[in-house]
Amino acid sequence: MSDDDSIANARSGKTGVEAAPLWERALIEKTVLAAVCEQRTARRWKIFFRLAFLMIFVVMAWRTVSVSSSTGGATGKHAxxxxxxxxxxxxxxxxxxxxxxxxxxxxxxxxxxxxxxxxxxxxxxxxxxxxxxxxxxxxxxxxxxxxxxxxxxxxxxxxxxxxxxxxxxxxxxxxxxxxxxxxxxxSFGFNSLMSKLGIERRLLTAGRNKALNDPFLPEDxxxxxxxxxxxxxxxxxxxxxxxxxxxxxxxxxxxxxxxxxxxxxxxxxxxxxxxxxxxxxxxxxxxxxxxxxxxxxxxxxxxxxxxxxxxxxxxxxxxxxxxxxxxxxx
CATH class of the missing domain: 3.90.226.10 (2-enoyl-CoA Hydratase; Chain A, domain 1)
Known part of the structure; x- marks a missing residue:
């Protein structure tokens, strides 16, 4: 901020954010707005997850009750x-x-x-x-x-x-x-197709039969x-x-x-x-x-x-x- 701007702001009685140039005020407003939006988004996700967990709990409880009621209430001779x-x-x-x-x-x-x-x-x-x-x-x-x-x-x-x-x-x-x-x-055998396409298989194993029946290798x-x-x-x-x-x-x-x-x-x-x-x-x-x-x-x-x-x-x-x-x- 220049000396002329400071003198002008002092004469008009403006201080702090009010005394800031327009571009600084715009930057501050954007920053505050972004922070508010971020907080709103966080609250929305928190509400979403809470509702999701509640839904899962309700479904599990309903399933437990429905299974119990479908069998536990059976009375009399039945198959x-x-x-x-x-x-x-x-x-x-x-x-x-x-x-x-x-x-x-x-x-x-x-x-x-x-x-x-x-x-x-x-x-x-x-x-x-x-x-x-x-x-x-x-x-x-x-x-x-x-x-x-x-x-x-x-x-x-x-x-x-x-x-x-x-x-x-x-x-x-x-x-x-x-x-x-x-x-x-x-299973499948891809080794001939790989050769035609020029594809090289790079396989490392520890154990002689670890690649047992690997579809990308010739049949053993x-x-x-x-x-x-x-x-x-x-x-x-x-x-x-x-x-x-x-x-x-x-x-x-x-x-x-x-x-x-x-x-x-x-x-x-x-x-x-x-x-x-x-x-x-x-x-x-x-x-x-x-x-x-x-x-x-x-x-x-x-x-x-x-x-x-x-x-x-x-x-x-x-x-x-x-x-x-x-x-x-x-």
């Missing part, structure tokens, strides 16, 4: 229903944790005359399927007077059938798809044999579970454990299933009740939201391209 729909994978709705929790509640319900496991699934993870198979056998031993019947809709194959064989009886529609007692492992015959032995071992576990569950009802043909599938009608003849029938048939003829209570663990709102926008599918695609293979019963 306990557990539904297995879709692929059996740890990060999907039909996983071992959800299925086992539902089965535990269904078996422990005092007024439940029996349990119906309704299946419509092509299979999935052998680990998840094996965990459910083990849990069913444990629950059947713990509640010997409470039968478990499997009712198949369109398909019960691979990992889904691994689970089904632990039941007392399996009922199917004549056109249902049953079987596929086998194991598969999916020794590693391929090792993985085949691994598949055969898991397949044998599947076969033993089927034999244990079906017992003398199973008609072992050369193709029974080959991975083939059969219609429901043919599966009854092979001993893979016990008869033709739906849920109403089991209710009416076996459990002698018309009342049914659903004990299935329901998918949460946020899980449905994520799945609707394809997040799960996107993650699966990325894993398929960037990670090691996974064994599957489908």
């Amino acid at each position: 306990a229903l557990v539904s297995l729909q879709g692929e059996i994978v740890s990060d999907q709705q039909s996983n071992a944790a959800n299925l086992n929790a539902a089965l535990e509640r269904a078996f422990s319900a005092e007024q439940a005359a029996g349990v119906i496991l309704q299946i419509n699934s092509p299979g999935g993870s052998p680990v998840q399927a094996g965990m459910v198979n083990d849990e069913i056998r444990r629950l059947r031993a713990r509640y010997p007077t409470k039968p478990l019947y499997v009712v198949v809709d369109d398909i019960c194959a691979s990992g889904a059938y691994y689970i089904a064989v632990a039941a007392d009886k399996i009922f199917v529609d004549k056109a249902s798809i049953i079987g596929s007692i086998g194991v598969r492992m999916d 015959k020794v590693q391929k044999k090792y993985m085949q032995n691994l598949l055969d071992e898991v397949h044998q576990q599947f076969i033993e579970a089927v034999r244990q569950g079906r017992g003398k009802r199973l008609q072992e043909t050369p193709d029974i454990f080959s991975g083939l599938v059969w219609t429901g009608q043919r599966s009854v003849a092979l001993g893979l299933a016990d008869g033709l029938g739906d849920t109403r048939y089991v209710l009416r003829e076996l459990l002698k009740t018309e009342k049914i209570v659903d004990y299935t663990v329901k998918e949460g709102m946020f899980d449905r939201f994520a799945r609707r926008f394809g997040l799960s599918a996107g993650a699966s695609a990325v894993r398929a391209l960037t990670s090691q293979e996974s064994l599957q019963f489908n």
Whole structure:
């Protein structure tokens, strides 16, 4: 500020901000306004997060109450229903944790005359399927007077059938798809394409087999044999579970454990299933009740939201391209 400006301001009686030139006043006003806007934004975000946490709490509380009210209020003789729909994978709705929790509640319900496991699934993870198979056998031993019947809709194959064989009886529609007692492992081979594109793979490992079946490297015959032995071992576990569950009802043909599938009608003849029938048939003829209570663990709102926008599918695609293979019963 010049001496002339100071003298002029002194004569007019202006001091501080009022005595400042126009450009300084504008700068001060902008600074103050920016600070005010920043505080408002911070308050808005704080309110948003508080509302979001409140919403999550309300949804969780609602889900807990709804699950309790849908099962805990069941009175009188009824059939306990557990539904297995879709692929059996740890990060999907039909996983071992959800299925086992539902089965535990269904078996422990005092007024439940029996349990119906309704299946419509092509299979999935052998680990998840094996965990459910083990849990069913444990629950059947713990509640010997409470039968478990499997009712198949369109398909019960691979990992889904691994689970089904632990039941007392399996009922199917004549056109249902049953079987596929086998194991598969999916992968890709990109090494030839990389050579054509001039792409060089730079991979460092500690451990001779750490890059086992890497899709970006040429196929190794020794590693391929090792993985085949691994598949055969898991397949044998599947076969033993089927034999244990079906017992003398199973008609072992050369193709029974080959991975083939059969219609429901043919599966009854092979001993893979016990008869033709739906849920109403089991209710009416076996459990002698018309009342049914659903004990299935329901998918949460946020899980449905994520799945609707394809997040799960996107993650699966990325894993398929960037990670090691996974064994599957489908």
